[in-house]
Amino acid sequence: MNPAPSVAATYGRTADGDLAALVDDTAYAAIPGPRGLRIANAWRLSKPMSEWRRDDFHGAIAMVADAVGFHDHIAELVQHREELLRLDRKRCGGRRSTPWGQSQSNEIYADGVVFHSTASHGGFKLDRARNAKMPAALRVAGGWYEEDAEWSKVAAGFPHLFTAYERRHAEKTLRDYYPNCWEAIHGRFLKPGESVENDRRLFHQKHRQDWVVVSAIHSKDHPDMTDCIARLGGRRDHGHERRFLVPSREYVVGRFGFVIDEVRHKEV
Known part of the structure; x- marks a missing residue:
């Protein structure tokens, strides 16, 4: 041995x-x-x-x-x-077309589980049989899983192909970026503070009727103030804008945005 x-x-x-x-x-x-x-x-x-x-x-x-x-x-x-x-993962040659361009190198994790690297990005390709064995909540149609976040779905579906270090990072990535998938495979709801994306969703639900800053600069006319543009719910794609002056010492942007206090913050 x-x-x-x-x-x-x-x-x-x-x-x-x-x-x-x-x-x-x-x-x-x-x-x-x-x-x-x-x-x-x-x-x-x-x-x-x-x-x-x-x-x-x-x-x-x-x-x-x-x-x-x-x-x-x-x-x-x-x-x-x-x-x-x-x-004992194996690297191999051969070029293949991927959603991110032509592959430059490939790493075989197991039969039907191959990681492809391109000049700009990369990800896993699961063949039809392997992809069919993925939990339905994690499965991506076509079997391509990009390397930034979707790779965590492959690690959750085939944990024996990954190290403990990789599994720990995959678990956190899945919680942060795909909270619905995580909840489906673990059978419980995530609590506040356990997932970035879930916390973002809770923030926007809580403040959908509040004015949330979307851009800010130091005020030229009021040196101790920050000039803020806010939109309802922080929606950047549409909606009416309002402008407020916020004391700069108070303007500390949280994880998902700064919420205007209409009683205390003066509208311009």
């Missing part, structure tokens, strides 16, 4: 004093910010960890609160790499 594949992480500090880790050929740095530590990554850095600089890194794959969160995240990535080795 072949031994289980093993992946190790090496930890240290960068030249800037940031926490750092190396997993295979990917480098990670925990860069301090106003909301905690931003985990950035880089590929195949040739110099020692003690010489890594913040300029060597890019992006933000995660935000964590502290050093413990950084170590936990790296441990999860190590587990993810080990599970990927056991899954």
